Amino acid sequence: MSKYDNPEYRIATYHLGCELDLPDHALRPIRHLLGPSLGRIFWGDWLRLDAIDPEWISTPGDHDDPDWHRVDGWREQGGDHIQRKWKQRARLWIQWYSVDAWHVADWLVTAVAGEHAWLANVDDQGHPKKLMKCGTLERLVHEASRGLRERNASLARDVLLGPTDEHFLHDLGVGHTLVRLRSRAALRKEGAIMHHCIGQGGYDELLDDPDVALVSVRDADGNPLATLDIRNGYIRQFCARGNAEPSDAVRDLVASAVDAFCWQDWRDRPGSRADEQDYGPEAAVILRDLPPARRRG
Incomplete structure (x- = not known):
């Protein structure tokens, strides 16, 4: 058989x-x-x-x-x-x-x-x-x-974005910025350029959630370098192109925003366990090895 x-x-x-x-x-x-x-x-x-x-x-x-x-x-x-x-x-x-x-x-x-x-x-x-x-x-x-x-x-x-699809969130220095993704078109374009799953539809319903921020790290020319998924002030995901780990340089840039917004590691949220794998069905790569600035004792 x-x-x-x-x-x-x-x-x-x-x-x-x-x-x-x-x-x-x-x-x-x-x-x-x-x-x-x-x-x-x-x-x-x-x-x-x-x-x-x-x-x-x-x-x-x-x-x-x-x-x-x-x-x-x-x-x-x-x-x-x-x-x-x-x-x-x-x-x-x-x-x-x-x-x-x-x-x-x-x-x-x-x-x-x-x-x-x-x-x-x-x-x-x-x-x-x-x-x-x-x-x-x-x-x-x-x-x-x-x-x-x-x-x-x-x-x-081919996906052209208008002024309401994205908005500036934070200046990271040396021409780099954080941009918040606010529309399905913005998610599609981010996912297509970065070759990860944020544009596949699993995140669309989160756009209207005030406790969720989907954020893109941009270089001086506006090109995406990494994407963050932040929920209730905790960084749930942080991935570079193809779901790779962000480079040390990109992580160091984002550390200033972590301080400014008091973001924390997803694993440090109340009630979480060190071995927890509850990252949700649409997760790409979970953030590991956070810079010290992201850790809250």
Whole structure:
């Protein structure tokens, strides 16, 4: 039996789709593509991990003092442990690989909306060959980057902003500024230039929230260098192009605004835990290694 006909595989990919947390209008058209793309990689990763330990797994890359997670679905609780098992595994996998997974999902959404020709080039099971040739998440990300390059270049070039789309927030010195993004068009353009998910729709509803500030770091020519997501005075995200960590120079520039606005690290907010991963479904890269000016004892 093909894994695509395996009921457990279908359960696994269903929960993976849920954890992507895309709006239904975006998820519905691409759900059939999740199996031969992210779902296939997700399933293969867990088969390899199950061969080592089907009950427990530690956080990838954390070798000194790893966090351990139970992934067998808690059989002793009875009921449908298979559903619990794949819900937990999907949650962890997206937590670990969220940026890459959302990047691939964005590519799939764009391809379906644009009726890209490669979708019609399928194998004997009806799966697009372009997806099936990608045996790793890295390869899927590579194909997604190629596929989105033209779309992003077009957005960056063609989206024209008016005076109400952005407004000046703070002078960072040496010609650099902070600009607050105030419209969907501003988010689309920022995301297209910076190659991260702020322009994919997940942040749109936050534009009307007075406790949320979506802010762009701009150089002397007005080009974005990094993007911040600030909620209730706490810096929740801070990412550079392609979701990379901002450079030391950019972090040092932003430190003056941190002092001016008394912003703090998201992990320092009341009630948070040092190991907390509750950054929300639309998160890109979580700010790490804050400059000392951002820490509040």
